[in-house]
Amino acid sequence: MLRWPGLLLGIAALLSLLLHLGSIFNEQIYAWLTQQPYTESELKKVTQKLSDIAQADDARPAGLKGVKPADHQVVYLHHGPVLHKKPAEKPVVLAAKKSPVRMVASSPPAAERVASSVAVAASEVVKELPQASAASSVKPVVVIASAVVEEELPPLKESPLVAEQTYPAAVEITYAYGIFPIRMSWKAVNGHYSLKLRGALFSKSRTFISDGEVGQKGVIPHRFADYRDEKLINEALFNWDDMQVTIKDGGSSKVEALKAGDQDIFSAAFQLALQGSRMKDFTFTVASGRKIYKDVPFEISGQASLRLGDRQIEAILLRGRFEDRTFDFWLAPQWHNMPVRMTLSLGSEGSFDIWANDIKINGEMVLEPPSNSHNSNSNRMMRR
Secondary structure: OOHHHHHHHHHHHHHHHHHHHHHHOHHHHHHHHHOOOOOEOOOEOOOOOOOOOOOOOOOOOHHHOOOOOOOOEEEEEOOOOOOOOOOOOOOEEEOOOOOOEOOOOOOHHHHHHHHHHHHHHHHHHHHHOOOOOOOOOOOOOEEEOOEEEEEOOOOOOOOOOOOOOOOOOEEEEEEEEOOEEEEEEEEEEOOEEEEEEEEEEOOEEEEEEEEEEEEOOEEEEEEEEEEEOOEEEEEEEEEOOOOEEEEEEOOEEEEEEOOOOOEEOOHHHHHHHHHOOOOOOOEEEEEOOOOEEEEEEEEEEEEEEEEEOOEEEEEEEEEEEEOOEEEEEEEEHHHOOEEEEEEEEOHHHOEEEEEEEEEEEOOEEEEOOHHHHOOOOHHHHHOO
């Protein structure tokens, strides 16, 4: 009889432990229970093309970056000074026509045409005036009223941070690595970007950070960093003035030469997304915090239909090879060439294959996890 209380206490302790573990790992358990298989079709001939992404206008003054240009401009032209006469000497007034003359304000030929038109109009009116005698003390005065010169100017090329059809300023993607989520965020403000990927398993975490500039030349990384459990383990520092990159791995440090267009291992995906439709040479160096992969040649290897979330998405595979290392970026043209899948095989640096499970672009959810079609609260649970 004395064994039963001990057995019951043991069962209660085990249940308590399971509940405790369940509360800690509820997200992973939920993902495992609801996970749909990620699939891809066989590679086929590319029928789509990478979206042509508009770039930032680097020529715009720094103080005007991000400022939306005016839809149209109005220019007022005055033909000579307005002469004031005594009340007894009333001037003859030529009023401006109701329909304003239209011109491109910044176009000298157009301005000359308008000035010419005003001059012709003035000469015609003078001809119609009664000729004053030479002895007359009162001379006719012609006043050309202010002519409104207006033209709807073509809008300036807007920064991708402001224009509606350009690269998004904010992207959040949750990738699945098996049943474990990896959060990715991309933010671009005033010509600068920050890119972060973070995954956690139990009490361990891994975080990659890339930041730098973004503009007409695409992505220009300044720093790439690799953290484990919030502790920096290695980084790559890009010095574009000296065209050098410094690799700091633990206590060691080495310097390698840079050339325009070189990237880190994650900014490379966004460089291909931004510049891919206009790049003639897909070869560039890729840096991690531990190693430099010199002159990696990327090529469009095909197109496949990927099952992501509850949708089938057509994605274009750009594959880079360096010896036995591979860099695979699957870009979705329908979503600004977003990297919806990334597969890296880097030997001792690690290998992984991550698939997009949900995607939010500029605050709009464009890809929902498959569980959302069954449970409206599931996405909320997955994001706690």
